[in-house]
Amino acid sequence: MRDVCVIGLGLIGGSLLRAAAAVGRTTWGATTSEVDADAASRAGYDVTTDVGAALRRAAEAEALVVLAVPLTATNEVLKQVAEHAPHCLLTDVTSVKGPVGAAVRRIVPWARYVGGHPMAGTAESGWTASDAALFGGAAWVVCVEEDTDLTVWTDVAHLVLDLGAHVVPLPALSHDETVARISHLPHLLAAVLATIGAQGGPLAMTLAAGSYTDGTRVAGTNPELVRAMTEGNREALLPILDEALGRLGATRGSLASTGGLAATINAGHAGAQALADNRDLPRSGVQVSLTAPDAREGLISLGERGGRITSFDGDTAVGEVN
Amino acid sequence: MRDVCVIGLGLIGGSLLRAAAAVGRTTWGATTSEVDADAASRAGYDVTTDVGAALRRAAEAEALVVLAVPLTATNEVLKQVAEHAPHCLLTDVTSVKGPVGAAVRRIVPWARYVGGHPMAGTAESGWTASDAALFGGAAWVVCVEEDTDLTVWTDVAHLVLDLGAHVVPLPALSHDETVARISHLPHLLAAVLATIGAQGGPLAMTLAAGSYTDGTRVAGTNPELVRAMTEGNREALLPILDEALGRLGATRGSLASTGGLAATINAGHAGAQALADNRDLPRSGVQVSLTAPDAREGLISLGERGGRITSFDGDTAVGEVN
Numbered sequence: 001m002r003d004v005c006v007i008g009l010g011l012i013g014g015s016l017l018r019a020a021a022a023v024g025r026t027t028w029g030a031t032t033s034e035v036d037a038d039a040a041s042r043a044g045y046d047v048t049t050d051v052g053a054a055l056r057r058a059a060e061a062e063a064l065v066v067l068a069v070p071l072t073a074t075n076e077v078l079k080q081v082a083e084h085a086p087h088c089l090l091t092d093v094t095s096v097k098g099p100v101g102a103a104v105r106r107i108v109p110w111a112r113y114v115g116g117h118p119m120a121g122t123a124e125s126g127w128t129a130s131d132a133a134l135f136g137g138a139a140w141v142v143c144v145e146e147d148t149d150l151t152v153w154t155d156v157a158h159l160v161l162d163l164g165a166h167v168v169p170l171p172a173l174s175h176d177e178t179v180a181r182i183s184h185l186p187h188l189l190a191a192v193l194a195t196i197g198a199q200g201g202p203l204a205m206t207l208a209a210g211s212y213t214d215g216t217r218v219a220g221t222n223p224e225l226v227r228a229m230t231e232g233n234r235e236a237l238l239p240i241l242d243e244a245l246g247r248l249g250a251t252r253g254s255l256a257s258t259g260g261l262a263a264t265i266n267a268g269h270a271g272a273q274a275l276a277d278n279r280d281l282p283r284s285g286v287q288v289s290l291t292a293p294d295a296r297e298g299l300i301s302l303g304e305r306g307g308r309i310t311s312f313d314g315d316t317a318v319g320e321v322n
Numbered sequence: 323m324r325d326v327c328v329i330g331l332g333l334i335g336g337s338l339l340r341a342a343a344a345v346g347r348t349t350w351g352a353t354t355s356e357v358d359a360d361a362a363s364r365a366g367y368d369v370t371t372d373v374g375a376a377l378r379r380a381a382e383a384e385a386l387v388v389l390a391v392p393l394t395a396t397n398e399v400l401k402q403v404a405e406h407a408p409h410c411l412l413t414d415v416t417s418v419k420g421p422v423g424a425a426v427r428r429i430v431p432w433a434r435y436v437g438g439h440p441m442a443g444t445a446e447s448g449w450t451a452s453d454a455a456l457f458g459g460a461a462w463v464v465c466v467e468e469d470t471d472l473t474v475w476t477d478v479a480h481l482v483l484d485l486g487a488h489v490v491p492l493p494a495l496s497h498d499e500t501v502a503r504i505s506h507l508p509h510l511l512a513a514v515l516a517t518i519g520a521q522g523g524p525l526a527m528t529l530a531a532g533s534y535t536d537g538t539r540v541a542g543t544n545p546e547l548v549r550a551m552t553e554g555n556r557e558a559l560l561p562i563l564d565e566a567l568g569r570l571g572a573t574r575g576s577l578a579s580t581g582g583l584a585a586t587i588n589a590g591h592a593g594a595q596a597l598a599d600n601r602d603l604p605r606s607g608v609q610v611s612l613t614a615p616d617a618r619e620g621l622i623s624l625g626e627r628g629g630r631i632t633s634f635d636g637d638t639a640v641g642e643v644n
Contacts, residue, residue: 119530139529182526182529182533182534186533187587189570191586192566192570192586192590194597195569195590196562197596198597199565200499200503202627203626204628205600206461206600206629207497207505209441211508214508214540215512215537217536218533219594220595220598223590226587227582227584230577231577237577238577248563249567251563252564255563260549264517265509265510267516267517268541269513269543269545270516271516271538275538276542304525306524308528
């Protein structure tokens with residue numbers, strides 16, 4: 001089991017450090033936040049505010065370095081990686097993959113990098129919100145491109161499985177388009193709804209029930225984190241916002257003209273059913289040999305069909321698909 | 323304690339029958355659904371499929387009649403009220419108040435009607451989903467207009483408190499504008515989001531996490547019920563949809579031009595805080611004497627400030643406001 005060096009100890013980085021230590025990995029972490037470093041040290045973890053020292057140790061130990069800093073801090077930390085551990089095994093947990101991959105190629109071209117993104121979180125943030133169980137049952141995208149080094153990919157995927165998540169292999173572009181749809185659009189719709197609700201004053205807040213509290217919950221997330229992920233995924237998010245505007249405009253037009261909303265509401269109901277089906281319907285087993293010449297294509301195909309990898313049997317990735 | 327006759331025994335009507343019986347009221351119900359009638363009878367309730375007979379009994383007993391049928395069935399049931407109990411004490415639980423009030427004035431002009439709407443529900447429907455505890459702690463709008471008969475209003479308000487809810491006194495127009503904002507818009511945004519998410523196929527459903535499942539939950543509601551409430555509140559809903567389109571369009575424009583989303587996201591965060599404040603901040607006590615000449619104005623003012631009535635002390639409504 002490869003050692004793990006976590007840079008950034010907020011909700012995701014802190015949870016990762018806890019969960020990796022819990023399965024017996026040798027772990028250490030670094031954060032520029034004195035508050036988080038103190039709290040993590042007091043909780044018994046090997047943590048420093050000297051990011052360079054943590055990275056040099058990672059280079060010596062051939063550890064897997066996990067960048068768990070906000071997207072806006074990525075370039076700064078990558079420069080430190082270039083200085084202290086330029087050839088390290090590297091992954092990250094940020095919510096956009098295309099822009100981070102481009103930054104890695106530019107700033108640390110010799111790093112053996114495979115991007116990742118756990119689909120888990122809460123509206124809270126910081127080390128105090130971290131939890132070793134955060135990733136249990138979650139989907140964790142581990143990027144595969146045509147030129148991905150599958151030995152690095154396998155190292156990252158093993159860590160993901162150790163943390164209790166399952167692996168979804170995907171190209172960065174597929175990831176970014178999909179999270180625009182199922183994560184970044186929900187955050188922006190929640191913000192719009194929370195704004196319009198609050199404009200109704202205390203009366204609106206008093207009458208607000210389940211549909212409103214559910215629909216606005218993620219509007220309570222730290223605004224800096226939401227800005228970083230949505231603004232950082234601009235290219236993929238714009239067409240999704242256009243789709244939302246088109247559908248909402250059609251809804252408005254239909255209500256104004258015929259007065260009927262069946263098209264909007266029935267499509268939404270079918271969409272809710274698709275989510276339930278994906279969760280509830282039986283899945284079939286799937287295997288991808290990592291030594292096959294078309295291993296990358298096999299992994300990407302599995303991910304793009306909504307499949308996931310749940311274990312390894314030697315050089316074979318074992319998974320399931322609906 | 324006045325007897326209660328419930329017409330319609332789905333989620334809301336069934337829960338109301340259960341909760342009113344549980345506090346010792348004499349209750350009976352009627353539904354045209356053989357399935358719901360059988361289930362309610364087997365559960366020990368006094369239920370018939372003969373709506374006319376239930377209404378005649380209500381007229382004889384001076385019972386409070388509660389219409390708990392879908393909005394689309396309201397006119398049909400009001401005709402039966404006009405035939406069998408034209409002077410009865412009447413309330414309803416439907417999700418729009420202006421159109422129902424107008425239908426009552428047209429079809430049963432002699433009924434002593436005060437409209438109501440409990441802000442409670444689940445994504446399920448029908449008698450099998452009903453629950454005597456459904457209304458515990460919920461806001462329940464009981465309409466007050468300039469010409470409202472306060473003795474009828476008080477009868478309805480006492481029932482609401484008996485059911486475990488608190489009373490929000492409001493004119494129909496304020497109710498309809500506010501539910502467009504905090505209930506009907508959330509349902510339509512959830513439908514749009516669930517449609518766009520599902521268009522991402524199994525991959526999108528596999529990556530969907532909390533922001534998506536929260537944002538789409540009410541898209542699973544019975545489409546007929548969602549259509550009835552949104553289409554039935556057309557006049558109040560159109561300007562709210564325009565507000566949503568305007569804000570989402572500004573979000574899109576900002577992302578496309580400057581790339582910044584601070585305005586949208588910060589406003590949404592402030593909105594989420596407003597909801598939390600309304601729930602958590604201390605409230606002050608308030609009293610409205612129902613025998614005062616300006617009692618109706620006092621009730622409306624309380625409701626429009628986001629206040630609620632939680633008990634009665636003789637002829638005085640006792641409540642609280644933030």
